[in-house]
Amino acid sequence: MTDTTIESAKRAAAIQAVAEHFDPSATHVGIGSGTTIVYVVDAIKARSTNPHIRFVPTGYQSRQVIVQAGLTPIAFDSLPEDVTLDIAFDGADEVDEELNCIKGGGACLFQEKLVAERAKKFICVADYRKNQARLLTKWLTIPIEVAPISVPTVLYSLRTLGSPNPKVRTTLLAKSGPLKTDQDFFIIDAPFPTLLTSADVAAGKGKGDGSDGKWEVNKLSQAIKELTGVLEVGIFSGMNGVEAADLRAREGARSAVVGGQKPVAVYFGMQDGSVQVRTSK
Structure with missing residues (x-):
């Protein structure tokens, strides 16, 4: 189009x-x-x-x-x-x-x-x-706003939660370094498999807690938000x-x-x- x-x-x-x-x-x-x-x-x-x-x-x-x-x-x-x-x-x-x-x-x-x-x-x-129909279908990453000092820890934790390759977002001019938010924080873009809805979990299509590789929207948002150094998660649920x-x-x-x-x-x-x-x- x-x-x-x-x-x-x-x-x-x-x-x-x-x-x-x-x-x-x-x-x-x-x-x-x-x-x-x-x-x-x-x-x-x-x-x-x-x-x-x-x-x-x-x-x-x-x-x-x-x-x-x-x-x-x-x-x-x-x-x-x-x-x-x-x-x-x-x-x-x-x-x-x-x-x-x-x-x-x-x-x-x-x-x-x-x-x-x-x-x-x-x-x-x-x-x-x-x-x-589901999040992370065409838009493949979850934006996460984090304190700069916490980036290595948060990246490691996101991989533990099942994100294969989370990355710090850079500016359009890569040599300028990480993009900064209005709060002077950084953004991590974290890919995950397509997220389940609450109806999917109720229908038995997955546990939704990440243990089987599948996360439900609310549960993943909560898990990421609990990581020390994360200011906010780009999931609105x-x-x-x-x-x-x-x-x-x-x-x-x-x-x-x-x-x-x-x-x-x-x-x-x-x-x-x-x-x-x-x-x-």
């Missing part, structure tokens, strides 16, 4: 996602990173009549997109602690049937997860290439924002859950100009 087809698909998905989920009366909106998000911001600008909305970027690139659109950005760490984002829009590198996502191709996964978990709901916008809010309402002070990582809906722009919507229900 041509670049024009891909860009048209991204634009169509963004326009429909914003039309169906953006509320002009919102006060705070999360804006993710990547090429698709440019179309999201354009669509918001076309529909927004409220100059008081504050837009929370997930990194330098998304902040520039917000500013260039004439909208008002606010840093994540400037948000009052009692403020929840009305909604967050972001892309993904791959999405499976259960709406689990891989993110981090643009090295903004830590801030993307902060924003997703702070939102009442996260809407994912992507093109048809990102629509897969578990609950979505609506489910997290329900849990907090039920458990109150007993729950430390802030929000959900998964989108409540994913909008895929297709080759033929249509938009395919996958929801959590």
Whole structure:
């Protein structure tokens, strides 16, 4: 498919996602990173009549997109602690049937997860290439943000978990060394076999704990996150924002859950100009 087809698909998905989920009366909106998000911001600008909305970027690139659109950005760490984002829009590198996502191709996964978990709901916008039945089908590695000093230990641990050849991501100019995130951390890209969904494990298609060479999405994310030196894992799984809010309402002070990582809906722009919507229900 041509670049024009891909860009048209991204634009169509963004326009429909914003039309169906953006509320002009919102006060705070999360804006993710990547090429698709440019179309999201354009669509918001076309529909927004409220100059008081504050837009929370997930990194330098998304902040520039917000500013260039004439909208008002606010840093994540400037948000009052009692403020929840009305909604967050972001892309993904791959999405499976259960709406689990891989993110981090643009090295903004830590801030993307902060924003997703702070939102009442996260809407994912992507093109048809990102629509897969299982994670690690076309996008073959999991981005992991790590402290530079911990890289050798984390690489060894990832190989122990079953990643055949995890590597530190370098800049486009290799002689400049490892790519640095907005936190001055490094990114490790770790390949694993295609991940199981929770439904796969329930159907007996694998244990999901890595003991048979097969990992379930949530279990692998947890195993990697527990490695000392790992700041964040580019797997967005578990609950979505609506489910997290329900849990907090039920458990109150007993729950430390802030929000959900998964989108409540994913909008895929297709080759033929249509938009395919996958929801959590």
